[in-house]
Amino acid sequence: MDLSGIPAAELRFDKDAMVVSPDEENAVLALAEEPAVTDLIVLAHGWNNDMDEARGLYRALAAQLAGVGSEGLCIVGVLWPSKRFDDAELIPGGAAGLATGPSIAELAAELTAFGVLLHDEAAADGLAAAAAALPAIDTAESARRAFVDGVRAALHASTGITVGSEEAPAAMLTADGAELLDRLARPAVLARPEHPRFGGGGAADLGTPHRPAGGAAGLDIFGGFRNAARNLLNFTTYYTMKERAGTIGFHGLAPVLTRVHERRTGLRLHLVGHSFGGRLVSAAATGGASDPVLPLSSMVLLQAAFSHFGFAKDWDPGKDGLFRGCLSGHRVDGPTVVTHTANDRAVGIAYALASRIAGQIAAALGDASDVYGGIGRNGALRTPEAVAGELLDVDRAYSFRPGAVHNLLADRFIHSHSDVTGPQVGHAVRSAVSTGIAVS
Numbered sequence: 001m002d003l004s005g006i007p008a009a010e011l012r013f014d015k016d017a018m019v020v021s022p023d024e025e026n027a028v029l030a031l032a033e034e035p036a037v038t039d040l041i042v043l044a045h046g047w048n049n050d051m052d053e054a055r056g057l058y059r060a061l062a063a064q065l066a067g068v069g070s071e072g073l074c075i076v077g078v079l080w081p082s083k084r085f086d087d088a089e090l091i092p093g094g095a096a097g098l099a100t101g102p103s104i105a106e107l108a109a110e111l112t113a114f115g116v117l118l119h120d121e122a123a124a125d126g127l128a129a130a131a132a133a134l135p136a137i138d139t140a141e142s143a144r145r146a147f148v149d150g151v152r153a154a155l156h157a158s159t160g161i162t163v164g165s166e167e168a169p170a171a172m173l174t175a176d177g178a179e180l181l182d183r184l185a186r187p188a189v190l191a192r193p194e195h196p197r198f199g200g201g202g203a204a205d206l207g208t209p210h211r212p213a214g215g216a217a218g219l220d221i222f223g224g225f226r227n228a229a230r231n232l233l234n235f236t237t238y239y240t241m242k243e244r245a246g247t248i249g250f251h252g253l254a255p256v257l258t259r260v261h262e263r264r265t266g267l268r269l270h271l272v273g274h275s276f277g278g279r280l281v282s283a284a285a286t287g288g289a290s291d292p293v294l295p296l297s298s299m300v301l302l303q304a305a306f307s308h309f310g311f312a313k314d315w316d317p318g319k320d321g322l323f324r325g326c327l328s329g330h331r332v333d334g335p336t337v338v339t340h341t342a343n344d345r346a347v348g349i350a351y352a353l354a355s356r357i358a359g360q361i362a363a364a365l366g367d368a369s370d371v372y373g374g375i376g377r378n379g380a381l382r383t384p385e386a387v388a389g390e391l392l393d394v395d396r397a398y399s400f401r402p403g404a405v406h407n408l409l410a411d412r413f414i415h416s417h418s419d420v421t422g423p424q425v426g427h428a429v430r431s432a433v434s435t436g437i438a439v440s
Helices: 022-032 051-065 094-100 104-118 121-136 140-160 179-187 227-262 278-284 325-330 345-357 424-434
Strands: 006-012 040-044 073-079 189-191 268-274 299-303 336-340 385-390 405-409
Touching: 006 022, 006 051, 022 073, 040 051, 051 073, 051 424, 073 385, 104 140, 104 227, 104 268, 104 299, 104 325, 121 140, 140 227, 179 227, 179 268, 189 325, 227 278, 227 345, 268 278, 268 424, 278 299, 278 325, 299 424, 325 385, 336 424
Parallel strands: 006 073, 040 073, 040 268, 268 299, 299 336, 336 405, 385 405
Antiparallel strands: none
């Protein structure tokens, strides 16, 4: 197969990080061994309702990479089971629906969808308990407690998720269920978009980036117990997808790429991830402490959905980000590129919900001062290798540095979480690939 004339292959993983078809891995290995191929680019999607959406993303990105300078490229499109995370524009009825709250039937349908996502019989009892509690969720504290406990029981039975991530507050798994819904029922507002001017270090004055027509300065997360239940399901879905992306990156993609490297050590490997695909490829790049180092030539994270402390050094005293080893272990020899923008309301909502779950009561949530902020919203923070910059138009050149993390403020060209297939994004990816140095 090919994408816009670039040789390509698909690689599917199941939720447990197993390659779905050995034939697909063999096709990837064969593609990598083609003498004409010099650079293998791995593309990883984020939350989607079906694989056609992921394939559409890959076609659009490939179209931006095709043409002059695409000789020697090949593409591997990773496909993994995920579910869309809903922001206000994706929920039926939009903001008005949020203001009035979902019906019990709508909540029951969302609970069923969460069960489909988990795809595990062990979660059935917890889901049944949560469903039984829904009719009285508005009026009975005991019902709210039972709903939360049922959702958490299903989550634990299916994934074994425990407390300990900087991206999910401990209260999500430990707080009294009624108190947790009370926190999520309190209205919150996302932090206003900030448009800083970078000073020093040769960075350009950004001026005033583009704001989408009609865009609000902040986004309300409406209150009420039924909205709180929806918020919990939405964030629990987000957290499940986050964990799954990491598992597939660490235990699925990394071993396959290691086998690719063993077959052809001179091939340049590049990782490009959107949304949770950014977490997936970051996990693959980092690997386990005892895993062999997989040399990579570049990595691009497009509106990635994980903590802005993911690459941090000592973000909390004595605590590094989960992917710190990717940088400290020099696993990406070329540049790492991160697009970020306050226009990405989906990432902003997810981390604002995390802040509410943790009991924070700030008026505006999700910005760089929020411990639960997202990298697609704020860039890589407390990361010594980070360099501030902006997403450039196609007629301007980048000066990417090997080993650096380039935080590209993308307000002018990325207007939503999934707006990552424009020519400016393609220009950044091409520039990272061409800057990525050969590895051995």
